[in-house]
Amino acid sequence: MSRRNLVLAATALGLSAAGAGVAGVAAQRHAVRRLGLRPDPHAGEAFGSLRGRPTPVFAEDGTRLYAEIDNDERTDLAVVFCHGWTCTQDTWHFQRKALRGLGRLVFWDQRGHGRSGAAARHSYGLPTLSHDLKAVIDQTVPEGTPVILVGHSMGGMTIMRFADDYPELIGTRVVAAALLNTSSGALDEVTLGLPAALARINKKLMPHGIRAAGLGAAFLERLRHLSRDSSLLIEDLIAFGPDASPAAVRFAGEMLESTRLEAVTDFFLSMITHPEIATCTPLAGVETLIIASENDTLTPVEHSLTIATKCPEARLEVIATAGHMAMLERPSLVSDHLGDLIERTRKAL
Secondary structure, three states: OOHHHHHHHHHOOOOOOOOHHHHHHHHHHHHHHHHHHOOOOOOOOOOOOOOOOEEEOOOOOOEEEEEEEOOOOOOEEEEOOOOOOOHHHHHHHHHHHOOOHEEEEEEEEEOOOOOOOOOHHHHHHHHHHHHHHHHHHHHHHHOOOOEEEEEEEEHHHHHHHHHHHHHHHEEOEEEEEEEEEEOOHHHHHHHOOOOOHHHHHHHHHHHHHHHHHHHHHHHHOHHHHHHHHHHHHHHHHHHOOOOOEEEEEEHHHHHHOOOHHHHHHHHHHHHOOOOOOOOHHHHHHHHEEEEEEEEOOOOOHHHHHHHHHHOOEEEEEEEEOOOOOOOHHHHHHHHHHHHHHHHHHHHHH
């Protein structure tokens, strides 16, 4: 087994470094050293430093969601950014810099993530997310301002669920959408790049391990700082492509550590236990951009192709060599695609 697959196997099967044995410990230490030696185009980047006007949003169930608005004087066009699982609104760091002049920009943290509040355990699931997005739009975008929705991973699922739950707003209130590295279902079939035999074992054992972690969340929360190397390697091996910036990987690890453990476990279980996350049908009526990445092991290119078949008029872009975190790995390319979508939508309006 390759060193990469050894680390992946230990991680995916929910084993600690000690449980993985001496070989697993050695593989993890070697991988951390190699990550530190990788060329870093974003060394010194002040991730998470860009801030807008803080705006509290209250969800249907009273959960306090944290949002920020850039250019809040703009009412001609709004772009609402939805981040992915175990991330925060700061995952859009580069896009926030590149697109600031193109309209009213709204960034928000999903419940249980970043600066948003904790919520009841039963609410950490896909069915809740579309209603949270509805609350964000209603409370941060003036009535009559057209909206473009941009979502990564679970944020893309949020948008697709929103379109299914509020089809009357697609084409009226929401005029375009961008879906990055996301899926409309069948996530339980994802192999994480593991060999077939290990992938089959992982598929059986991982839900049980995640449920156990969820049950012990209060205790495990106090121990999370002890596994920072493991978190870093999880991000590098599973969430990023082969030449990702070490600074971006570390930043993603920090976002993972800041996410409430109950949100990590419960949202994950919700995603892998929904055979169909969304139909996507309403999005076929608006300008839609789909971005996939060649080396994405969490939401492989095939998942974006499935969404594209449901939205036949959508524009599909596949980014070479990037992994699941395309907006941090190929920020200029992603920003260019989003900028083109915003300008095409503006002209159509």
